[in-house]
Amino acid sequence: xxxxxxxxxxxxxxxxxxxxxxxxxxxxxxxxxxxxxxxxxxxxxxxxxxxxxxxxxxxxxxxxxxxxxxxxxxxxxxxxxxxxxxxxxxxxxxxxxxxxxxxxxxxxxxxxxxxxxxxxxxxxxxxxxxxxxxxxxxxxxxxxxxxxxxxxxxxxxxxxxxxxxxxxxxxxxxxxxxxxxxxxxxxxxxx
Numbered sequence: 001x002x003x004x005x006x007x008x009x010x011x012x013x014x015x016x017x018x019x020x021x022x023x024x025x026x027x028x029x030x031x032x033x034x035x036x037x038x039x040x041x042x043x044x045x046x047x048x049x050x051x052x053x054x055x056x057x058x059x060x061x062x063x064x065x066x067x068x069x070x071x072x073x074x075x076x077x078x079x080x081x082x083x084x085x086x087x088x089x090x091x092x093x094x095x096x097x098x099x100x101x102x103x104x105x106x107x108x109x110x111x112x113x114x115x116x117x118x119x120x121x122x123x124x125x126x127x128x129x130x131x132x133x134x135x136x137x138x139x140x141x142x143x144x145x146x147x148x149x150x151x152x153x154x155x156x157x158x159x160x161x162x163x164x165x166x167x168x169x170x171x172x173x174x175x176x177x178x179x180x181x182x183x184x185x186x187x188x189x190x191x
Contacts, residue, residue: 121191123176126151128183139167141185149178149185165190 017056091116108184119134126132126141133139143150148161153169160166160175167173179185 068168078115119189123186123188126185126187134171134189137171139171139173139187140190141183144178144183144185145180146178149187151175151185151187160187 016054019161065140068075107191124132124134126139128141128144131138131140132191140152141149142152142157148159150157151166151168151173152160153171153173156169158168158173160168160173162178165172165174174188174190176186176188
């Protein structure tokens with residue numbers, strides 16, 4: 001029993017070791033000033049590791065909270081819908097401005113349209129499948145030969161010989177020249 005009174009209580013030692021243990025060695029004077037000298041290095045390492053880990057987690061949480069508050073981080077989580085659960089859709093109420101008594105004066109401007117001057121008895125050069133707008137109608141060269149051409153006006157076609165005049169869809173067309181090699185024709189529209 002005397003032996004137990006001399007040894008301080010150590011909670012991690014078993015009672016068998018206390019009885020067989022050697023008397024404690026005296027702590028040197030240099031260790032009295034350092035309170036961590038009796039803590040094993042393994043415990044110091046674990047405490048510092050968990051301290052750094054906790055500090056990192058706290059910093060990450062602070063960054064997350066700051067990001068959410070400033071709007072840089074948002075959480076769009078699609079949760080599953082359960083049967084019988086109705087989705088609530090919030091509708092924005094349109095804002096109708098209050099109109100004050102305002103009198104408006106409407107001024108109508110009369111714009112006179114100039115009539116389009118159509119080229120009468122002037123040479124018009126046509127290329128194969130290119131349309132030429134003549135008033136409300138489009139004149140198109142469909143086929144070109146050395147002595148004749150097929151001309152389409154507003155969907156109606158006709159063959160014209162060189163130096164001949166044909167009426168196609170209400171227009172009198174005279175074929176002046178046609179070239180099979182260039183796929184062009186020169187016509188005149190009579191007024």
